[in-house]
Every structure is written in C-alpha cells, then in structure tokens.
Amino acid sequence: MAWDFETEPEFEEQLAWMRGFVKEEIFPLETLGLDYETTLRVIAPLQDQVKAQGLWAAHLPPSLGGMGFGQVRLGLMHEILGQTPLGPVVFGNNAPDSGNAELLAIGIEETGRQDQREQWLQPLLDGKLRSAFSMTEPETAGSDPTLLQTRAERDGDEYVINGHKWFSSNGSVADFLIVMAVTNPDVHPYQGSSMILVPTGTNGVDIVRDVATMEHPETEFGRFGNHAEIYYRDVRVPVANLIGREGEGFTLAQQRLGPGRIHHCMRWLGQSRRAFDMLCERAVSRTAHGSLLAEKQTIQNWVADSLAEMQAARLMTLHAAWKMDKVGAPAARLEIAMIKYFGAGVLFNVIDRAIQIHGALGFSCDLPLEHMYRAARAARIYDGPDEVHRQTVARRTLRNYAPHPIPSEHIPTRREEARQRFADLLERATADL
Numbered sequence: 166m167a168w169d170f171e172t173e174p175e176f177e178e179q180l181a182w183m184r185g186f187v188k189e190e191i192f193p194l195e196t197l198g199l200d201y202e203t204t205l206r207v208i209a210p211l212q213d214q215v216k217a218q219g220l221w222a223a224h225l226p227p228s229l230g231g232m233g234f235g236q237v238r239l240g241l242m243h244e245i246l247g248q249t250p251l252g253p254v255v256f257g258n259n260a261p262d263s264g265n266a267e268l269l270a271i272g273i274e275e276t277g278r279q280d281q282r283e284q285w286l287q288p289l290l291d292g293k294l295r296s297a298f299s300m301t302e303p304e305t306a307g308s309d310p311t312l313l314q315t316r317a318e319r320d321g322d323e324y325v326i327n328g329h330k331w332f333s334s335n336g337s338v339a340d341f342l343i344v345m346a347v348t349n350p351d352v353h354p355y356q357g358s359s360m361i362l363v364p365t366g367t368n369g370v371d372i373v374r375d376v377a378t379m380e381h382p383e384t385e386f387g388r389f390g391n392h393a394e395i396y397y398r399d400v401r402v403p404v405a406n407l408i409g410r411e412g413e414g415f416t417l418a419q420q421r422l423g424p425g426r427i428h429h430c431m432r433w434l435g436q437s438r439r440a441f442d443m444l445c446e447r448a449v450s451r452t453a454h455g456s457l458l459a460e461k462q463t464i465q466n467w468v469a470d471s472l473a474e475m476q477a478a479r480l481m482t483l484h485a486a487w488k489m490d491k492v493g494a495p496a497a498r499l500e501i502a503m504i505k506y507f508g509a510g511v512l513f514n515v516i517d518r519a520i521q522i523h524g525a526l527g528f529s530c531d532l533p534l535e536h537m538y539r540a541a542r543a544a545r546i547y548d549g550p551d552e553v554h555r556q557t558v559a560r561r562t563l564r565n566y567a568p569h570p571i572p573s574e575h576i577p578t579r580r581e582e583a584r585q586r587f588a589d590l591l592e593r594a595t596a597d598l
C-alpha cells in the first residue's frame with residue numbers, strides 16, 4: 166500500500182537546489198525596484214541556469230518540452246518558487262503564461278494543430294512570447310461565467326469578436342490574448358462558449374488602461390503583473406485561432422483552472438512560510454514588558470496556530486494534487502475548491518500575524534510584509550471568490566445526504582428500534598434478574 170509522505174531522493178535533491186537558488190539568487194533582486202525590461206535582462210542568466218538543471222517550464226509533459234512532473238511534484242516546486250514573485254518567472258512557469266500554455270497544449274492534443282504549437286505554444290514555453298487570459302467582464306459577474314456577453318461571430322473563415330474585458334493579467338505586455346467568448350448564444354453557455362487566440366496588435370483590440378489595484382495602487386501602463394481593461398471592437402481573427410474545438414470554452418477553462426489552483430495554493434504556502442519565518446525571528450529578537458515576545462502566550466499561540474494552519478493547508482493541497490494525478494482534475498473538484506478558500510485564508514492570517522508582531526515596522530515598507538499582505542487579499546477573489554468555492558464544497562457534500570424529518574440519530578427513536586430488534590436478546594438477558 167503506497168501511502169506515505171516521502172519525496173523521492175533524486176527529486177529532493179532538485180528541491181534542495183531550488184531552495185538555495187531562490188534564496189541566494191532571486192530574493193536579493195526583489196529589493197532593486199527594476200523595471201520590467203531590465204528585470205528580464207537581469208534574470209536571463211538565471212533562467213539559463215534553470216534550463217541547465219532541466220527545471221524550465223516543468224508544468225508540461227515531455228512531448229511538449231516540459232518535465233512531465235505531475236501535480237504533486239509541481240506543487241512542491243511551486244511552494245519554493247512562490248516565496249518571491251520573481252521565482253515562477255525565472256523558472257518559466259509564471260501565471261498566466263503557464264496556464265495558457267497548458268490550454269494551448271490541451272487544444273493541440275485534441276485537434277492535432279501543429280501550426281499552433283509552432284507559432285504560439287513553443288515561443289511561449291521558450292519565454293519569447295507573453296500571453297494573457299481574457300475572460301472577466303466588468304458588466305457581468307465573473308464568478309458566474311455563464312453570464313458572459315463577449316460575442317465571437319463566424320464570418321467566413323474569420324471570427325468577429327466584440328466585447329469588454331478587464332483584469333486580463335499581463336494584457337498590456339502580452340503578445341497574444343486568449344479570449345473567452347460566446348460563439349453560439351442558442352445553446353447553454355457550457356456548450357456555446359469558446360476560447361480564441363487574439364494577437365494583441367489586431368485591429369480593434371483597444372487596451373484602454375491597466376487597472377490600479379490594492380497591490381499596485383500607483384501602476385504604470387505596461388508593467389508586468391498589471392491587469393488590463395480591454396475593448397474588443399469588430400476584432401477579426403482567422404477561425405484557425407480557435408483553441409480546441411468550438412463550444413469547448415468551459416471544458417478547457419476547467420482543465421486550466423484545476424492545476425492553476427493547486428499551483429496558487431502551493432505558492433501561497435511559500436509566501437506564508439516566509440511570513441512565518443519573519444514572525445518567529447521577531448519573536449526571539451524583541452523584548453517588551455520584561456521578556457522576549459517569544460515568551461508571551463499570545464505570540465506562542467500565533468506560532469502554534471500558524472504552523473498548524475500551514476500544515477493543514479499543505480497536506481490538503483498535496484492531497485488534492487495527488488488526487489489529480491491519480492484520477493484527473495474533474496474527480497478532484499471538491500478537494501481543489503476546498504484548498505482554494507482554505508489556503509487563501511491561511512495565507513492572509515499568517516501574514517497578518519507577522520505584521521502585527523513587527524508593530525510599526527510591519528506596517529512600513531521596510532519589510533516585504535505590507536506588499537505581501539496587499540497581494541494576498543486578491544487570493545480570496547481571483548480564480549473564483551471564496552464564497553463560490555465554499556458553495557461547490559457544500560453542494561457536493563450535501564448531495565450525499567438524504568432528508569430525515571426525524572434526525573437519524575434521534576435517541577428515543579433509535580432506542581425504540583433497538584428494543585424491537587433486540588427484544589429476544591433483552592428478554593433472555595433480563596430473565597434471571
């Protein structure tokens with residue numbers, strides 16, 4: 166029976182290399198405040214080292230240039246890379262490019278469209294192209310994508326796309342956008358939506374702004390990690406730009422979002438651990454009211470609770486990843502939904518405690534915690550808000566229960582049933598008394 170918590174020794178060696186590399190080579194770059202172009206030039210030699218280690222773009226199967234790691238190993242890797250926003254970029258598996266590459270790969274596998282592989286997928290994997298995923302609309306609830314209004318109408322060999330999107334992460338630096346649009350309004354959206362690849366320079370693509378956010382309140386247009394607002398006005402692209410088959414948009418989205426959520430959760434654990442280390446370091450360094458903070462019970466509770474919560478989130482995430490590897494993403498839907506809101510909550514709580522123990526220093530920009538905190542808030546919203554994932558978990562769980570007007574554990578009812586069932590036995594047992 167295989168049921169253990171060990172990592173294969175060879176992979177553990179690779180993880181150890183990643184830990185050292187991320188801490189020694191990538192952490193220091195965070196502090197320099199480099200612009201996007203300079204960052205790309207500075208990290209190029211680091212990316213070469215990652216490639217030399219065979220760890221570049223590890224999320225894809227070997228047939229598509231990846232390492233075929235599977236979700237558990239990828240998860241362990243993301244836990245290390247997620248400690249710093251630059252980690253995934255240096256390893257060629259940053260969102261949204263990694264998810265978009267997976268989407269393209271799934272579509273190509275289905276349709277055999279090798280031209281898409283050469284033109285889009287391979288350059289994306291090589292880090293020569295950047296992409297964005299353009300689904301959410303300001304006018305409709307993103308948490309219910311059956312309401313999408315963006316239309317793609319067929320006109321000969323072309324699609325004509327009209328719609329309004331926002332929060333297309335990296336849209337303003339992307340070479341192409343993957344647009345989710347309704348291709349057939351006469352059927353249920355689950356069968357009537359499609360994903361279409363739109364090069365950013367196509368006529369009618371109007372990227373009006375990068376939306377300033379809590380994470381980047383004073384953002385400049387065209388910064389990596391921004392979230393673009395985009396109008397699509399009579400945008401014409403060849404039908405050959407369809408990903409997968411027409412009407413498969415929802416199926417593809419589900420396949421993309423499952424692994425993406427596991428990777429997010431593991432990256433959040435990397436962030437949580439970094440905040441936790443800061444919390445503990447401060448606890449053993451700062452004295453107030455006659456003793457170290459580490460000796461106060463409240464602080465000890467924070468340490469103990471944070472560690473337990475991170476351990477729970479880690480085991481839940483790795484279990485979801487394991488289930489995906491064993492039986493696929495659709496069968497692991499409950500587990501994936503559960504770690505999405507649980508993991509986001511743990512991340513937020515641990516960073517919050519780490520800020521609190523540092524007092525004014527925690528609130529200041531002299532530590533990375535304030536930025537981590539602002540970024541962490543979004544985790545409860547993107548890839549589906551907490552409430553929607555809780556709803557999924559509750560619905561799937563409650564499905565297994567039948568209504569009982571009298572609770573099935575009602576003791577008087579059970580007592581009566583037991584008396585009848587064991588009447589003979591009870592009579593014999595009490596006869597001689």
Ligand SMILES: Cc1cc2nc3c(=O)[nH]c(=O)nc-3n(C[C@H](O)[C@H](O)[C@H](O)COP(=O)(O)OP(=O)(O)OC[C@H]3O[C@@H](n4cnc5c(N)ncnc54)[C@H](O)[C@@H]3O)c2cc1C
Pocket residue numbers: 261297298299300301302305306307308309331332333334335392543546547548549550551552553556
């Ligand atoms: C940092 C960040 C990056 C993003 N990146 C992308 C991207 O690259 N591409 C893209 O297309 N989108 C992206 N998004 C958008 C994201 O996917 C949506 O914000 C998300 O799906 C929620 O949609 P909405 O904002 O329209 O909120 P709404 O759907 O309007 O929901 C608002 C609130 O309503 C409540 N609610 C909704 N449904 C229920 C329910 N069933 N029960 C109880 N309460 C409910 C929840 O509290 C929810 O937060 C990003 C968002 C953020 C914050």
